[in-house]
Amino acid sequence: MATRFGIPQFPGSCDEVDTLLAANRVGDAELLWHKDKDLKGVDVVIVPGGFSYGDYLRVGAIPPFSPVMQAVAEHAKAGGLVLGICNGFQVLTEAGLLPGALLPNVNLAFTCRQVDLTVENTETPFTHECTPGETLSIPAKHTTGRYFAPPEILDDIESNGQVLLRYAEGHNFNGSLNDIAGVCNAARNVFGLMPHPEHAVDPLTGSDDGLKLFHSLASAAPMALGSGDMT
């Protein structure tokens, strides 16, 4: 049984179809409408990049109040797998599903650049197909990607092994604390990252290193709590 991926689509989403195509390489993916609370029994939710609700109020601030994200929060609480990419990462921090926050880049400008990431922890459903210390080449593109957390939370997530991906030396253009590119929650079933693995799934378009994260999810999903019929 192929792993089923659901991708919430908000007005203003940009990378939802790219994410759909990437997830379809490793499983079956479909879009979920923001006004519906029904997750259609998917195993994994991927909150995509873009400018949901026009980034009005503050990036990622409005989606947590949408019907679909209420359902995603329940899915996460039940142990279901949730990945947030770029705006999806911002949404998950605003929803309280991930620690920390994303602040404007140090250069205060949208920046699109291929970056090298170092895999810090492979003992998770998101990274188990990677090798520890491996470098992934994945593009990043955002205005608000500087990871921040207060010192005590930063200490916690570092000592808990929740930092899964770090920018390699010289690649942290947004000024993230501790070069953090992606963090998961303490339960390791919710993960957010600023770079876009869905744009690194084909050598023809630059790199296929991002595919490793999708393969990890596809093979981990059947083991995760709350997947399939249990939701």
Next chain:
Amino acid sequence: MTTASQPDLAQPPHRALGLTDDEFELIVEKLGREPNATELAMFSLMWSEHCSYKHSKRILGQLPTEGPHLLMGPGENAGAVTVGDGLAIAFKVESHNHPSAVEPFQGAATGVGGILRDIFAVGARPIAVLDSLRFGELSSARSRFLADRAVAGIGHYGNSIGVPTIGGEIYFEGPYEQNCLVNAMALGLAPVDQLIKSAAAGVGNHLVLFGASTGRDGIGGASVLASAELGDGDDDKRPTVQVGDPFEESKLVECCLELLGSELLASLQDLGAAGLTSASSEMASKGEVGLDIHVDRVPLREHGMEPFEIMVSESQERMLCVVTPERLDAVLAVCDKWDLHHAVIGEVTDTRHMKIYSDGELVGDMPVPALVDDCPVYTLQPEQPTEQIYPSPKVIGPAADAMQAAVNTDDANARLLALLASDNIASRRRYFERYDCIVGSRTTKRPEEAEAAVLHLWKQDDDGAPIDGPSIAVSIDGSGRKVAADPYRGTIGVVLECAANIACVGGEPLGLTNCLNFGNPEKPHIAWQLTESVKGMRDACRALDLPVVGGNVSLYNQSADGPIYPTPVVGIVGGLPDPSTVAVNKFFARDGNDEPLMIGLLGPFEPTLAASELAKLIGDDLPTKLPDLDLAKHAEALTILRDAVRRGDVQVARDVSEGGLATALAECTLGGTGAEIDVAPLVERMRRAYPGADPEQHVETALFGEGPGGIVVAGTRESLLQLSNEAKNVGFLALGSAHGERLTISAPVGTLDEVSLDVGNIQRIHGSAIESRVALAERVSS
């Protein structure tokens, strides 16, 4: 001082709105009475240069518009060509120059928004944006501000709506100091059978306005901003610049494509310049019908708007469609799904009149042909100036002295480094990193990776799975200084450069869109530039068998300082069967013990220093003529190049452009592999072409001279041997090989030293020059 910037309320209203007395008399004659305020406002927009092309229509008629791949030509919202597998690419370039000079962020952003609406108005999903930008010298604080803000505006709109900006160009030249150029090109993808035209049809059908609400923003933009010269006091024009909302437009794109995919619409039209007036009357004109419009039904964002304000407002993110009565409910439901305003604002009639009602009262009644077709068309009065009208180009600012010293020595290394660090050649990273170039999962060659952007197309099957499609190559190119030197040959050079970029990645040119940025055509020397430039474009397109699918004319680009350089900009879409054999534009080392890549120069390249970057840095006068060229040979060279790239024989290809051959070779080393070059064969070609000239001059011209028809190519020894056989008629010169970590260029004679540079040094200087120059200028000015 022009009258347009400070409307004089004491003069007759038609003059304040930009209509001549004769034009007003003609309107009275067509109506059989004097127009009322609403009608006058509508006529003034429809008869503006921006909407009527009254000064350019006659000469544009000579451009070729037929081709085997053409699906939609000039006259529709965008042109379209077929690219295979039942897919069409719709594309168009448009200017937003004057709004960007007044308010660069919103001016550039709404320029992108407007061109994207043109694309989805024909039923195509926007898949890419390119831009062509020109500002004053980078040493000018105003130009740095305009460049940064215009780029931010383009990025803001394109990034937010999820359409990648995949390529473009940015240049800095004195004549654009007061009047910058912001041209944006958009491409859309659609199944051929889903393209839709904008002609209104079906008497009794509903006219539905949907998208954003209507306000007082951008009132009179087409007549006031786009069709008059810029002058002092332009701050007062800020209210005529529209404000963009990419979030609204992203919903509008999805809504339109859903409506078209469900075959719910009879026709569709975007609202751009001249708002509802232009959109509705052009739909009526094309469909040969009439329209009744009730302005009181238009969703407004401001209270107390007059009927004429509603008809001329340029509020962004709005579309107009014609719907049959039985499909109306379904259409409105889709608008509701995407949270868009909508209103049935009128009906299609058989009167061939535009009738405007406000609360049931008739407030405007005009025959459609009078409004759309009867604007007088003017014949230009061209006159070639007796001498060059532009001053010598001059580098100014804090780095100017060092630059001058470097280019005036005999040290070829110093000259080459000065060129690589110059504003028009150094890496554009500061600008293109502001753009998302990958969203949509089609971009296979990003900025600086190849001579043209390459997109691999896919479509979704019924289950949403991707099906591989064909690929396309896209490039946008313009020129100002060379066209100022010689409008005819300069424009041919623009078309050839763009076509060369397409050929470098193996693309076959399918169609061309253009944007003609010129000064005031009522002045004889500008009329001459425009006439000569269009002739050049015609001849180049004919030689390449390339149809013009549509475009845009932007006139009155001048300020109190004088006109801009005449600047034709062209965008070409090319077809590409296999994206995996695309040539890159940097040398690379081959595996293991394989012989290094051999390097050659393909094409009938005969460079000149006239109007070149080096001549600008030195401060040479602009010439009044560029060398003649043999168009048939240039076209043949591009065909040979394309076929060799497609075979995989040419693995590296770079068009020689600003800074000449030495600069092109240096840029080829940016990937890290050096080259060993001898330019003797090119010097020999020059010596034969100009036997009387000083041999040392030939070396300098061979290294730094510019001109069309020169492609640096690299491949294996056997494949370049085959290429040289094929290219006997068009020219092929063996130059050297790609290896090591230095670029060395030797020449047979002369006092110029040999070039010998570390490739890391080239990369550092080329990569950091713009950032350091901006930082230096900011420090000096603060």
